[in-house]
Amino acid sequence: MPTLDITGKTAVYGILAHPTDHVRAPQVFNAAYEAAGIDAVLVPLDVTPENLATVVEALKVTRNFHGLTVTVPHKVAMADLCDELAPGGERVGSVNAIRFTEDGRMLGDNFDGKGYVTGMRKAGFDFAGKKVLQLGAGGAGMSIAFSVAEAGAAEIVLANRTVAKAEALGQRVQAAFPGTSVSGVAADADPAGYDVVINTTSLGLHDGDALPVDVDRLSAGTAVSEIIMTPVHTELLKRAEAKGHPIYFGKPMLDEQIKLIGAFMGCPLPD
Ligand SMILES: NC(=O)c1ccc[n+]([C@@H]2O[C@H](COP(=O)([O-])OP(=O)(O)OC[C@H]3O[C@@H](n4cnc5c(N)ncnc54)[C@H](OP(=O)(O)O)[C@@H]3O)[C@@H](O)[C@H]2O)c1
Structure with a gap:
């Protein structure tokens, strides 16, 4: 206690x-x-x-x-x-x-998106000029898409099961950040050719979940980033790591949000 x-x-x-x-x-x-x-x-x-x-x-x-x-x-x-x-x-x-x-x-x-981008930056990943495939367009994904565009991504493709949500979010992010090319596509779009793939879907939370993307179709060197925190090593991260992709875990997003929220509420926490 x-x-x-x-x-x-x-x-x-x-x-x-x-x-x-x-x-x-x-x-x-x-x-x-x-x-x-x-x-x-x-x-x-x-x-x-x-x-x-x-x-x-x-x-x-x-x-x-x-x-x-x-x-x-x-x-x-x-x-x-x-x-x-x-x-x-x-x-x-x-x-x-x-x-x-x-x-x-x-x-x-x-602070979902700001926490995510700050966590990635501290882990050594800079979105400036990058081609980004974001899987998912739900609550967390929405905030992340805006923040990734704000961080200077060259291109963001939003792939979601409900494609209309990806398209609508894509239009809003595009309007807010005209310097980034943003589009919404279906979840099974080709994941080859990106610098980073971000999983913002809830696929991976539970045993037996389908993979949110086919890891065999990723280009060599593509970074794979997860926002799920439990399990720490989702099936997606395990498979990506086994194929030599740089991987990024979900917890830093929360850790950074806590600091940002503490400061915003007027009670900053030490780093
Ligand atoms: N690390 C952190 O600090 C942090 C913070 C917030 C959330 N999260 C994690 O982020 C994940 C998403 O949270 P959220 O609040 O954004 O949830 P949400 O608003 O419910 O969005 C869920 C997303 O996952 C997709 N999805 C769900 N089930 C699917 C399935 N069976 N097949 C394909 N796509 C599916 C949804 O697609 P549709 O649009 O088609 O439904 C939607 O894009 C959760 O795992 C949560 O634990 C982590």
């Missing part, structure tokens, strides 16, 4: 979810606050969608409550409830972090 010394001066943060059984943010943030000697605590808030607006109105006027991380199913609804969105939240249309200002306003942002 945490040994946090909570007093009347402790700054309070929350993770908003429904349900909250699976959330890990309290363990992660509170351990970091404790290690850094920061007088703050982050608590789970299990709120149903129909009560979301009521709870948020109450939090806005709670003077020692300073910020939220947001997860399923509230990311889109919270974007609508924010008074202001940073560009990362605005373009994606969903938020996973909120800062409460002293005058009672809520600022929202989405």
